[in-house]
Amino acid sequence: MIDIVAVSDEERSYLNIKKCDILLGCGDLSPGYLDFLMNKLKPKISLMIYGNHDKKYFQNLFKVELSDYSNTYKGLKIIHQDIINLKEILNIKKSLYISGFSGAYSYGKKPFHFSEKDAKIFKRILGRKKAFKLIKDIDIIITHSPPGLENLFEKNISAFHKGSSIMANIYMKYFPKIWFYGHIHPRYTDQILNFRIHYKNKISYLLNSVPYKYVRYDEEKKEVVEIIGEEKTVKFKDIFL
Numbered sequence: 001m002i003d004i005v006a007v008s009d010e011e012r013s014y015l016n017i018k019k020c021d022i023l024l025g026c027g028d029l030s031p032g033y034l035d036f037l038m039n040k041l042k043p044k045i046s047l048m049i050y051g052n053h054d055k056k057y058f059q060n061l062f063k064v065e066l067s068d069y070s071n072t073y074k075g076l077k078i079i080h081q082d083i084i085n086l087k088e089i090l091n092i093k094k095s096l097y098i099s100g101f102s103g104a105y106s107y108g109k110k111p112f113h114f115s116e117k118d119a120k121i122f123k124r125i126l127g128r129k130k131a132f133k134l135i136k137d138i139d140i141i142i143t144h145s146p147p148g149l150e151n152l153f154e155k156n157i158s159a160f161h162k163g164s165s166i167m168a169n170i171y172m173k174y175f176p177k178i179w180f181y182g183h184i185h186p187r188y189t190d191q192i193l194n195f196r197i198h199y200k201n202k203i204s205y206l207l208n209s210v211p212y213k214y215v216r217y218d219e220e221k222k223e224v225v226e227i228i229g230e231e232k233t234v235k236f237k238d239i240f241l
Contacts, residue, residue, distance in 0.1 A: 001225065002090065002217045005041060006142065007034075008051065008182025010211035012230070017041065017214050021090055026182040026209045027051020027102070027144035031073045038075050045089050048076045051144040051182060052104035055112045066102075066111060079142070080111055081122050083135055096219050098140045099126065099176075104183055105145040105164045114145075119166035126170065138176045139222065146181040146206065147171040151239060154191055157184070172241070175202060177222055180209045192237040194229075199241045206239075 005017060008026035011033045020041045025034050025048030038046055048070075057072055058064050065071065066080045077084075079100035086096045101122050102111040110118065129135045146152065148163035149171060161184055171179060175197075186193055186208060193208035205224055207213045213234075216226040227234050 002092070002096070002219050004140070004178075004215045004217055005037070005043070005212060006180040006207070006209040006215070007037065007212045008144065008180075008209040009185060010187075012211050015040070015212060017212075017228075019043075020214070021045075022047070022086070022098075024048065024098075024140075024142050024180060024209070025073070025076060026142050026180050027104075028053045028182060031057060034073055034076060045086060046076045047079050047084075047098060047100065047142070048073060049078070049080050049100040049142055049144060050102035050111050052106065052108065052112050055109060061109065064111065081125055083126065083129060083138065090219075092219050094220055094222075095136075096140075097135055097138045098142070099138055100142040101167070103144055104160065105148075105167070106160045114164070116164055116166050119164045119170070123166055123170050123173075126174065137222075138174045139217075139219070140178045140180070141170075141174070141176045142180045142209075143167065144181065145183050146208075147179065149197070149206070149239065149241075152195060152206075152237075157189075157191070171197075171204075171206075172199070175199060175204050177204060177224060178215060178217070179204065179206045180213065181206070182209050184208060185210050186231075192235050194227075194234055194236050196236045196238045197241060198238060
């Protein structure tokens with residue numbers, strides 16, 4: 001079993017979690033807070049992408065890392081438009097692939113914001129890796145904005161918060177076991193922000209990581225075993241595609 005903690009947008013001094021194998025930063029969190037979580041949870045690997053408010057942590061935008069370990073977020077590996085296999089790092093029997101894409105679906109500087117054109121580049125990158133058999137299935141994808149799947153949110157969610165249609169295409173093509181996103185704060189809405197996506201007799205979990213989600217994942221059976229959030233009971237909306 002693999003213990004995964006995904007976080008974004010809101011910082012908490014207390015999490016009812018003692019440890020994890022993988023820490024995932026889904027954007028809009030300070031380097032100091034992520035350092036605090038790494039010291040508390042002792043993950044074997046910490047990965048992250050950027051949110052739309054992370055620009056403030058960089059004085060020089062030419063020094064924003066898009067891959068490898070960050071000089072700003074010490075100890076965290078950036079996986080923007082990248083995909084990595086954690087099999088050896090976690091010392092597990094089967095491959096476990098994680099991919100990520102930074103930014104909010106809106107207007108602004110990359111990689112803190114992105115357009116459909118930028119999302120198409122990510123789609124092509126994944127497509128090339130699949131074509132050359134560098135990947136088969138993706139277990140987890142992390143983004144800041146949600147993918148723009150139909151019927152997720154009600155009408156009072158803005159067009160940009162509903163997400164990119166290209167990212168929705170990526171979701172359906174690779175149908176990861178888990179997709180973590182941030183950007184939409186649960187305390188600002190009474191809508192359900194966590195989803196069970198049903199497609200061709202398969203289930204994928206689209207999970208809001210604000211302020212955190214804990215997932216226990218059976219990496220051999222490729223199944224989600226447990227999901228815990230700040231709320232006592234995680235509520236899901238079932239989406240059938």
